[in-house]
Amino acid sequence: MMKLSDLLKNLELKKPLSKDVDVNNVTIDSRKVGEGDLYICLCGVTSDGHNFAPQAEQSGASAIICEREVEGVTIPQVVVESSRSAMSIIASNFYGNPSNKMSVIGVTGTNGKTTVTHLIKEILDRAGHKTGLIGTANNIIGDKLYEAKMTTPDPLDLHKLYADMVDAGCDTVIMEVSSHSLYFDKLYGVGFTVGAFTNLTQDHLDFHKTMDAYFEAKCKLFDMSKNVVINGDDPYGRSIAHKIDCISYGCKGDYDIMAENTVFSAEGVKFDLKYKGQMHHISLAIPGEFSVYNALTAFGCCVAAGLEASKAAEGLCNAVGVKGRVEVVPTGKDFTILIDYAHTPDALENVLKTVRGFAKGRVVAVFGCGGDRDRTKRPIMGRIATECADVCIVTSDNPRTEDPDAIIQDIIEGMKGSEEKTVAITSREDAIAYAIAHAKPDDVIVLAGKGHETYQIFKDKTIHFDEREVVRKYLPL
Numbered sequence: 001m002m003k004l005s006d007l008l009k010n011l012e013l014k015k016p017l018s019k020d021v022d023v024n025n026v027t028i029d030s031r032k033v034g035e036g037d038l039y040i041c042l043c044g045v046t047s048d049g050h051n052f053a054p055q056a057e058q059s060g061a062s063a064i065i066c067e068r069e070v071e072g073v074t075i076p077q078v079v080v081e082s083s084r085s086a087m088s089i090i091a092s093n094f095y096g097n098p099s100n101k102m103s104v105i106g107v108t109g110t111n112g113k114t115t116v117t118h119l120i121k122e123i124l125d126r127a128g129h130k131t132g133l134i135g136t137a138n139n140i141i142g143d144k145l146y147e148a149k150m151t152t153p154d155p156l157d158l159h160k161l162y163a164d165m166v167d168a169g170c171d172t173v174i175m176e177v178s179s180h181s182l183y184f185d186k187l188y189g190v191g192f193t194v195g196a197f198t199n200l201t202q203d204h205l206d207f208h209k210t211m212d213a214y215f216e217a218k219c220k221l222f223d224m225s226k227n228v229v230i231n232g233d234d235p236y237g238r239s240i241a242h243k244i245d246c247i248s249y250g251c252k253g254d255y256d257i258m259a260e261n262t263v264f265s266a267e268g269v270k271f272d273l274k275y276k277g278q279m280h281h282i283s284l285a286i287p288g289e290f291s292v293y294n295a296l297t298a299f300g301c302c303v304a305a306g307l308e309a310s311k312a313a314e315g316l317c318n319a320v321g322v323k324g325r326v327e328v329v330p331t332g333k334d335f336t337i338l339i340d341y342a343h344t345p346d347a348l349e350n351v352l353k354t355v356r357g358f359a360k361g362r363v364v365a366v367f368g369c370g371g372d373r374d375r376t377k378r379p380i381m382g383r384i385a386t387e388c389a390d391v392c393i394v395t396s397d398n399p400r401t402e403d404p405d406a407i408i409q410d411i412i413e414g415m416k417g418s419e420e421k422t423v424a425i426t427s428r429e430d431a432i433a434y435a436i437a438h439a440k441p442d443d444v445i446v447l448a449g450k451g452h453e454t455y456q457i458f459k460d461k462t463i464h465f466d467e468r469e470v471v472r473k474y475l476p477l
Contacts, residue, residue: 001023001024002022002094004021004022004023004038004062004076004078006093007023007038007090007093008090008093009093010089010189011086012081013078013079013080014080015079017076017078018076018077019076021062021063021075021076022036022062023036023037023063024037024062025037026040026087026090026156027040027156028040028087028154028156030049033055033056033061034059035059035060036060036062037059037060037061038061038063038064039052039056039061039065040064040065040083040086040087041064041065041066041067041070041083042087043083050068053070054070057073057074062075063077063078064076064077064078065080066078066079067080067082084185084186084188085185085189087154088155088159088185088187088189088190090155091158091159091160092155092159092190094156094159095159095163096166098163098165098166099162099173099190099191100191102132102162102170102171102173103172103173103193104172104173104193104194105117105120105173105192105194105195105196105305106175106177106192106195106221106224106225107174107175107177107196107198108176108179108182108197108198108218109197109200109218109231110198110201111199111344111350112199112294113135113176113177114135114137114176114452115286115291115294115321115325116198116298116301117133117174117176118133118319118322119294119295119298119316120174120298120302121133121140121174122315122318122319123298123299123302123307123311123312124174124302124307124315126311126318127312127315129171130170130171130172131171131173132164132165132170132173132174133174133175134148134152134153134158134161134173134174134175134176135148135151136151136176137323137324137452141161141164141165141170142168150178151176151181152175152177152178152180152181152186152187153186154186155188172305177195177221179214179217179218180217182217182221183217183220187221187224191224192224192225193225193304193305194226194227194229194301194304195221195222195225195227195228196228196297196301197222197228197229197231197236197237197240198231199231199234199236199237199293200215200236200237201344201345201346201347218236222240222246227246227247227304227305228244228245228246229246229247229297229304230246230247230248231248231249231293231296232249232250232255233251233253233293249296249297249299249300250293250296251289251292251296256300257273257274257275257299257300258274258275259271259272259273259282259292259295260273260274264287264288264354264357266287267285267287268283268284268285268287268291269282269284269287269291269292270282270283270284273313273316275303276309278309280309282295282313283317284316284317285319285321286319286321286325286326287358288350288354288357289350289353289354290354298316299312299313302315322452323451324339324340324450324451325341325452326351326354327339327340327451329467329468329471331471332475333476335439335440335441335442335444335445336359336443336444337436337444337471338355338445339450339451340447340448341448341449341450341451341453342367343369343370343448343451344381345381345384348365348367348385348388349384351446351448352385352448353388355444355446358444359442359443359444361440361441361442361443362390362391362442362444363388363390363391363443363446364389364446365385365388365389365392365446365448366393366395366428366431366445366446366447366448367385367446367449368394368395368396368404368407368408368428368449369397369410369411369449370397370399370400370449371397371399371400371404371457372400372401375410378407378411378414379411379413379414381411381414382394382411382412382414383414383415385415386414386415386421386422389421389446390421391421391438392422392423393423393424393431393434394412394415394422395408395425395427395431396408396427396456397428397449397450397456398453398456398457399458399459401459402459404426405426408426412424428450428456428465428470429465429470432447432467432471432474433470433473433474436475454466
C-alpha cells in the first residue's frame with residue numbers, strides 16, 4: 001500500500017491534490033478495479049477511459065487520474081496534462097523507480113532490434129554483467145525466459161519487469177523500443193544510458209501514415225538518452241547524426257566505428273572493426289551484410305555503456321544466432337531451409353540477397369504479409385521476392401481479420417511479369433510442404449515472416465504453428 005501523494009512524485013498536476021488517500025494497486029482497466037485501487041483514465045483509439053470512471057468508483061477505486069474532471073465522481077480526481085505520461089511516472093513510483101537502479105540500453109529502428117539486443121546481452125553477460133532483456137521474441141531475466149506479449153510492454157507491466165530484474169540482481173536491461181511505445185509515451189520518464197538507431201524502412205504506415213511521422217516517433221528515444229549510437233549509412237540515421245552528439249557507425253563512410261575487409265560466407269561474416277585507432281578482428285556466426293550492421297550497433301552500445309572495446313569485440317566473436325533470425329533448420333537433406341522473421345520489404349530483400357550470396361542452387365522464398373497491417377508494403381514485397389528469388393511461393397502470414405486470399409492478391413499485384421516463378425498457396429503449411437516436395441539439390445528455402453513465432457492468427461482463432469515442426473512433418477524419409 002502506498003500514499004497517493006507518493007505515487008504522484010515528479011508528476012506535474014493541473015491543480016493541487018484535494019485529498020491524500022491510500023492506494024493498493026494501479027490499473028487502467030475499470031473491470032479490474034479492486035478496493036483501494038488507483039484508476040487511470042486513458043484516451044484510447046476506440047474508447048475513452050473517462051467514461052468508465054464512475055464504474056471504477058463503484059468497484060472501490062480510491063482515486064482516479066484523468067485529463068479532465070469527470071462529473072458525478074466523488075473520489076479524488078488527479079487532473080494531468082497526459083494520462084499516458086502520468087501512467088509511466090506513477091508506474092515507476094509504484095515499483096520504487098527500478099529503472100534508476102540499472103543501466104538501460106534501448107534499441108530502435110525498423111529491422112535488427114531483436115538480434116542487436118540479444119548480441120548486447122551476450123556481450124555484457126560474458127563480460128561479467130547480469131542483464132535483463134525486453135523484446136519481441138521474449139523477456140529474459142538473467143538466464144530465465146518469459147513470454148513477451150508485445151515489443152514494449154505497457155508502463156505498469158514494464159516497471160514491474162524492471163523491478164523483477166532489480167530483485168534478481170540485474171545491473172543492466174537491454175530493450176527493443178518500438179515506435180508505438182514512443183508515440184504513446186510508454187517510456188516517459190525512463191532515463192536511457194544508451195539509445196541506438198539501426199535503420200528506418202517502410203513499416204507501420206497503417207498507424208503512422210507517413211515515413212516522416214514514423215521517423216519522428218523513433219527520434220523521441222534520443223531525447224531520453226545520455227549516449228546515442230547511430231547507423232550513419234542509413235539516410236535517416238545520417239540526418240540524426242548531423243543534429244546531435246553521437247557515436248556513429250557504418251561500412252561506407254568515415255564513422256567512429258567502422259567495418260573493413262568484410263568477408264561473407266554461409267557460415268557467417270568476418271571483418272575488421274576499427275574503433276579509436278584500434279582494429280578488432282570479428283568473426284560472427286550469423287551470415288549476411290545486415291549481420292555486420294547488427295554487430296556494429298551492439299559493439300557501439302556496449303562501449304557507450306562503458307565496456308572496454310576489447311571485451312565488446314571478444315563477446316561478439318563468441319555470440320550465437322537468435323531463434324527465427326536466419327535460423328538454419330536441420331534437414332539431413334541436400335537442400336537447406338532457413339527461418340527468418342523478415343516481414344518488411346527491406347528485411348525480405350536483405351535476407352534473400354544474403355542467401356543469394358552463398359546459395360549454390362535456387363533461392364526459394366515462402367512468404368506472406370500480415371493482415372490488419374500496412375497494405376502498401378504488400379506489392380512491394382511481391383516485387384522484391386521476384387527480383388531476389390528464383391521461386392516465389394506466396395502464402396499466408398497472420399491474416400488476422402482479413403481474407404487471406406485478398407492479402408495474397410495484394411502481394412501478387414507487385415509480381416506481374418513473373419508468373420512463371422510464382423505459386424500462390426493459401427495454407428502456410430501446404431506452402432511449406434510444396435516447397436519441400438519440389439526442392440532440388442543445393443536449393444535454399446527461406447521461410448520468411450514468422451521467425452520466432454509459434455502461432456498463426458486468424459479472424460476467429462489463433463492456432464499453434466511452429467514452422468520447425470511443419471518442416472519435420474514434410475521432410476522426405
